[in-house]
Amino acid sequence: MKKDVREVALNILMQVEDKKAYSNLLLNQTIKNGHVDKKDIGLLTELVYGTIQRKLSLTFFLTPFVKKGLESLEPWVTTLLKMSLYQFVYLERIPDRAIIHEAVTIAKKRGHEGTGSLVNGVLRSIQRDGVPTFDSLKNQTKRLAFEYSFPKWMVRRWLEVYGEQATIEMMVTSLKPPVITIRVNQLITTPIELITLLEQEGVKAVNGTLSPDALVIKEGNPFTTKAFEQGLFTAQDESSMLVARALGPLPNEKVLDSCAAPGGKSTHLAEQMNNQGMLVSIDLHEHKVKLIQDQAKRLGLTMIEAKSGDVRTFSSETEHESFDKILLDAPCSGLGVIRRKPDIKWLKQESDIKDIAALQKSLLEAVAPLLKKGGRLVYSTCTIDKEENEAIVEQFLQTHPEFQWDKSLSERLPHQVSNVKGFAEGSVTILPQDFETDGFYIACLMKQ
Incomplete structure (x- = not known):
């Protein structure tokens, strides 16, 4: 039986809030199970992603209209109000009266008559008075954080590295629905x-x-x-597709993809190699190795040898200088894919960056000895944080003089990539606003 699209959206939002479930997985599962009409899939996606993306802005808008404070409300009531407010402020095609009617109906059904009255009162006050502006916030970081709905620590880091204009562009792009x-x-x-x-x-x-x-x-x-x-x-996202081209594997080479699941880059490498040679694809999690195998099978690629295990252990048990090319698409904070996975910005903490960077450093150290002399290594991430990107590679180069920047990188990438501000000899940072793609970092090294 089909359910009301706003009820379904609220259920997904509460699972994200309570169980820290991933919104994209829940959405896909809900759509696949046919819980909403096909015509409502677009609205469902918009309500879920939009309410999560704009969480901080919606809190700012809502706070003055709840006299006893948001903490006095049941969590689902707060989420229902935010979802309704998202439609008020950011969706032009839905009439206010329809938004209020739907919200009150859900409130009565899920709570009682009094809950319905409360929701009705709050939304009608907002309809009458309008939401507050961000002008009262004089601190730049705080104002931008609330206006574009990003954690303050993230905004501060980006302002320090990229400046105000690029930071705003990055946030604006990350708020758009993904393609x-x-x-x-x-x-x-x-x-x-x-x-x-x-x-x-x-x-x-x-x-x-x-x-x-x-x-x-x-x-x-x-x-x-x-x-x-x-x-x-x-x-696969377009910026992610550049990684295999940056590595530039050739048929009959021996290649290692060292953090390979779910297999997008492994299968791209195999396609680039004309399905000839040897491609070892390793991932820590056994259930994710099956994703690589399933994808390879569907694409008709037979050369991929998928294995589960820690690449650091694999490295210690494998003959040194045995691979022509190596890809390390490292685990990262994922700050470049917020547009696609909006939960990331609320789940990550600034302290996570240091821990992730330590892991990235250890993985790069582990795979380096496996590369043949004259071989190529690509280090990539789907984040735009310099501590996880440039800092890792620069530190590695200082302690590994046998590795140098691969100055031929631009020859393997589309010409427009060489024109972005984040392009340097041997590496590129693609910000979300550069091409309306995921944010990505790609560094290309040669072993002398």
Whole structure:
């Protein structure tokens, strides 16, 4: 039986709040289970992501209208009010009266008559008086944090490194709904052919702007098509697609992907290698290794040897200088993919960065001896924090003089990447606003 879309959205938001569940996984599961009408999927996604993304702004707006303070309300009532307020402030197409009516109905159903009256009173006051402005916040970091709804520690770090304009652009881009991007399996088909095939199945796609392997989905669900079943493509963000091209593996080489799940970059490497040679894909978690294997099977890639285990242990048990090329797509804070996974900004703490950086350093130290002389190593992350990116690589180069920046990196990447502010000899930081993609860091090193 189909449920009211706002009730479903509230249930997802409460699971995210109470159980720290991931909103993208819950959304996908809810849509897959058919709990809402197809026509409501867009609104459901908007309500869930929007309410999470704008959490801090919504708290600022709501606080003056609850006399006893937000802590006096049951958590689900606060979340219902924030979700309703999100529609008031950020969604123009829904009439205020409909928003209030739906919220009061849910409040009575989930609580009682009194809860309905409270919700009605708060929302009508907001409708009458309007929400407060951020002008009263004189501290720059605090004002930007509330206005764009990002943790203060994150805003402060970005201001120190990128300045106010770039920080605002980054936050604005990260608040936009994510686009669906797919990577064409060029061993089987071409972007032009795939566009035609998808169109026949009711999916509209256009060429990507950054990667020659990318298509951007404009309409429809590509993951329910025969083209998907037949392995003609897989899901991947455009900036993430640059990693395999940066490594530039060749057919019949021996390559290591050292933190490989769920397999997007491993399968891209295999495609680049024409499915010839040896690609060892390692991940710490056994259940995630199955994701690599399943994806490789669907894409028709037979050269991937997926293993579970700690790459540091693998390194100590493996002959040194035995790989032509190595990819370390390191675990990171994920601050470059907030647009796609809005929960990240509320789950991460500033203290996490130091712990993550220590892990990244140990992984880079572990894989380095496995690379042959004359071989290439790519270190990449989906974060834009310099402590996890430039600082890691620069420190590594200081203690490993046998490694140098690979100055040929620009030859393997699209020309527009070389023009971004974050491009340097041998590395690039792609900010979300550069190409409206995920934020990414790619560093390319050669072993002398």
